[in-house]
Amino acid sequence: MSDSKELPLVFVVDDETDALEVFQDALSLNFRVKTFNRPEEALEAIQESPPDCLVSDLVMPKMDGVEFVRKIRKTNTALPILVISGYGEKDQIIDLFRMGCFDFLSKPFRYQELSEKITRVLKHGKEIHSRTNLDEASKLIRIEDHQLGLKVSFGKAALLSNKNAQLVRLQLMKAQSAITSALTFDFSEVSEVSTENLIFLKSFFDNLEQDGRRFHWHNISAELDTLLSSQLITYNSAV
Structure with a gap:
């Protein structure tokens, strides 16, 4: 396996702490993972040093996934984003794709499926932003x-x-x-x-x-x- 420093960096944002622990364990084999339970903290981290990919929950208190992505896109148009939720309304999902989200994953899902989607998102992101x-x-x-x-x-x-x-x-x-x-x-x-x-x-x-x-x-x-x-x-x- 490659050195962990060479693995892609993935930010995961979810307001449920227990869910973040599972994400950390499930994705750490293939990615460097940094978790956030508040999108406001993730925004600051993205501005300072953006990851290779962002995975965000859609339904969160104070700032939902749509508003979160909209704020990201004001300063970062290239970050590959994948959104997950079990409660997403169709119009919210459409808004996310319009803002350049690369994929959407509905709960419940297998973490292997999430890992595969992140890999595809990273590959597609490189293709889109190639010279x-x-x-x-x-x-x-x-x-x-x-x-x-x-x-x-x-x-x-x-x-x-x-x-x-x-x-x-x-x-x-x-x-x-x-x-x-x-x-x-x-x-x-x-x-x-x-x-x-x-x-x-x-x-x-x-x-x-x-x-x-x-x-x-x-x-x-x-x-x-x-x-x-x-x-x-x-x-x-x-x-």
Whole structure:
């Protein structure tokens, strides 16, 4: 077996101390494991030195898994995240995937299954964030300086299908986490949007609004404008 220092570092967050002890024992053979029973403590640790993978419970007091992941994504768009729960609502799970979570595991489960999922998440995370894929992501969505903020331009193929969903999310999370006063989204090259990407866009802009970010859409088609604005999203339209 490899030296423990060479093993991937996995953070596990769960409000139940007994569960954390089981996680520690079950995963330590294949990973270095650090546990937290408060997501606030895990957030501080992630900011100081992020792990290779994060495993988090969904239902927790004070800060649930969705809010926890949302806070992580404000400063870290690349961390591979796997969420576990026995009580997750469908809309919560969808929100988690929109924020770039790599997988979801329902309780009860076998710890061997969890270990295998972590291994797959780590492998997939490396593939997504490889130099080739980062270059491909920048072709799908371009991010550049624009007046007082950033301009985010969607390429023609960026929203056509769900094939490049992770790469699209990667670029948009970069824009969302950027410290800037304003964001401009240019849809001039977009002629068609898949249903999956439309759902994701609705959630993305809704999160920007909740965060109090200033943004507007530019060169957007009347059809897409109508579809996006139909879901309680407030924005400054700049067609």
